[in-house]
Amino acid sequence: MKRLLLTALALIMTAALLPLAACHGQKGLPEFRMPEAFDDAGEYEITFWAKNDTNITQVNIYKQAIADFEAAYPNVKVNLRLYTDYGKIYNDVITNIATGTTPNVCITYPDHIATYITGENVVLPIGGIMDDPDYGLGGEKVRFDAPKRSEVVGKYLDECIVAGEYYALPFMRSTEACYINRDMVEKLGYEVPDVLTWDFIWEVSDAAMEQDSDGNYKVNGQKVLIPFIYKSTDNMMIQQLRQKGAGYSDDEGRILLFNDETKALLYEIAEHAEKRSFSTFKISSYPGNFLNAGQCIFAIDSTAGATWMGSHAKHHDIAQDSIVEFETVVRPVPQFDPESPKMISQGPSVCVFNKRDPQEVLASWLFAQFLLTNSVQTAYSQTEGYVPVTEKARQSPEYVDYLSREGEDDDLYYSVKLQASKLLLENADNTFITPVWRGSASLRDAAGTLIENTVRSVRRNEKVDDAYMQKLFSDVTSLYRLDGGSGTNVGKKEFGPLSPTAKTLLIALAAAWVLIGAYFGRNAVKKLAEQRRTNSI
Amino acid sequence: MKKILCMALVVLFAVTALVGCTKKEPKDAKSKGVMTHAEYMAAEIEAPVVIETYVQAKQSWWENKATLYTADSEGAYFIYNMACTEEEYAKLTPGTKIKVTGFKSEWAGEFEVAEGATFEIEEGNYIASPVDLTDVFGKDELIDHQNELFTVKGLTVEAMDDGAAYWYSYDNSGEEGSDLYFKVKLGEEVYTFTVESYLCGADSDVYKAVKALNVGDTIDVEGFLYWYNGVNPHITSVTVK
Secondary structure, eight states, X not given: OHHHHHHHHHXXXXXXXXXXXXXXXXXXXXXXXOOSSOOSSSOEEEEEEEEOSSOHHHHHHHHHHHHHHHHHSTTEEEEEEEESOHHHHHHHHHHHHHHTOOOSEEEEOHHHHHHHTTSXXXXXXXXXXXXXXXXXXXXXXXXXXXXXXXXXXXXXXXXXXXXXXXXXEEOOBBOEEEEEEHHHHHHTTOOOOSSOBHHHHHHHHHHTTOBOTTSOBTTTSSSOOOSEEESOHHHHHHHHHHHHTOOSBOTTOOBOOSSHHHXXXXXHHHHHHHTTSEEEHHHHOOHHHHHXXXXXXXXXXXXXXXXXXXXXXXXXXXXXXXXXXXXXXEEEOOBSOTTSOOEEOBOOEEEEBOOSOHHHHHHHHXXXXXXXXXXXXXXXXXXXXXXXXXXXXXXSHHHHHHHTTTTSSSSTTOHHHHHHHHHHHHTGGGEEOOOOOXXXXXXXXXXXXXXXXXXXXXXXXXXXXXXXXXXXXXXXXXXXXXXTSSSSSOOSOSSOOOOHHHHHHHHHHHHHHHHHHHHHHHHHHHHHHHHHHHHHO | OHHHHHHHHHHHHHHHHHHHXXXXXXXXXXXXXXXXXXXXXXXXXXXXXXXXXXXXEEEEEEXXXXXXXXXXXXXXXXXXXXXXXXXXXXHOOTTEEEEEEEEEEEETTEEEEOTTOEEEEEEEEOOOOOEEOTTTTTSGGGGGGTTOXXXXXXXXXXXXXXXXXXXXXXXXXXOTTSOEEEEEEETTXXXXXXXXXXXXXTTSHHHHHHHTOOTTOEEEEEEEOOBSSSBOOEEEEEEEO
């Protein structure tokens, strides 16, 4: 009877564990093996989750790329799903890893891949595949003019290494830029330097806060002015720390963000937030809208937002009659040491998800590779202040011609956009990325939250002192679960909630353990009682 | 004298009774320490605020943050990314009374209770009736109705730049499930209205109704008077005349 009960319990537990292992983390997918040849006889349907900057031209480039790829591979159908937010893609991928329904090809960031690869064989490692003589980059059997591995910018390719393996191809690269209303800077008695310093930007911003007796700011004659607005405060903190040579995190996932240099930076930010000469996107809205309305002097945003910047920007979402005329100049983000500028490298990469059918994976890999062809690279990079990620595209006559025509019109050759692209091309050696590990996306969020919370607190007349900083560090550490030490257990949300099936199974598992416990407990009590009885006799 | 006294008393009673009849008790008297809508509107940006209000619609929930359209009998509020668990969010059905503690902020012209506010559910229930703003659109006082549930009648659907009746996203770069944008004409003015996909997704009646619109249709709409660099109504209902 005892044996029977134990066997039954063991069976319940095994039954409960098996489906869990299968559904959570999509374990069980076989490692991809390159087929000998691409199967032209079968029909393959793959899904591409693509991010655009709410830009119809970018969407049309994706659609054209799909049409061109399908022409080369008529038995492959590519379904496009559009996103405008990296965070939404990340969350959807996480949810779909749990259900085994990931897309085939997906625009992504290496920070996100670090979480995706927690599941076994979920994302395709491409280190070896890139060099496959037939189907690798520019391989012999690839049916389009793909770049060879040596033609992809090595630095950008290396940015796709996660946990020692290549898990993505770079798709586009951008950095951040400072878009400046030169007229207002000069009205305040300053000249825009080639390389901005933080001291300069703070000084000019504070100087701009002078008002007349009617409450209008003297520099713009309006009631509204925020001289300096930063869009992505996570980047702001990361770049400031890198420029200072201070800690943020290391390759092993050790968190170094909460240090004295960070505090010092926050105190300085607080000082200018108190004067209202500095604000952020999350607190005040898009820097570009204030810039274009003559209500901001220094707007820091991605080079991929260049078409929203300046009096003649193609894109804007404020009333036409509130846009003022001024000269826009573009500079790298402010520096602590202008002789050694440092700026973030960002921009979309593209990864391939593993599937049971290697032919489906090969079709996906080929499509990902197609996104690096000159036609896609040059067209997409021209939609914003992006740069192509292949030397092949950069050196193409079409792209060289494009760069030479800065300012010819306010559309394709929009001056601000081309200035932004050139800024990155000229500073390629000055860009950096932060270490990627599971949870690095959360650390990035935490870096931004430190600034956002400090600015908010100052605006709410809270005292920002050492006690405040201690509490802020503690709150942010807790919010983003950064106290795990080495980044293995970090993050606000790594996987989606368990499915009802998984929950049921977990409950069954718990119940089984309770039953086992009860059974052995009962036996132990019985044994003890018998022992006592024996002893008392 | 007795008669005069009696008549005087009768008149007094009658007047008292009449006054009693016309005196209107506020529908939702505020608890101690809670602001009226007027006080909330008068509060400085970044000032602490405490309001009692009723959920009118839920826009979204994500990572323990809820965004709500709420109202009391005096006006409306937009509550952005309030701290809220998924279980709590499920309890916030339309009409639910909540006390919200946070800070006032302004984002692109939209006055809101800023991210991170806290709340507690209270006894009470109220659903606002839509206020007819047909004659107010285009006038400065429209902003006084910010975030209210409103209706506008007799609008004409205008063509988007490519002749379509609606677009997915503001420049048609979206797809099924994205926000819908459509233009309507009222008098001589043309406005852009939005079906906000988090508030009313692709399965909602209004989403389907907007997709069925034709240029030139005359419609009545209902929605929340959201603001983004100017009026940017989030439409919840469309009726073709």
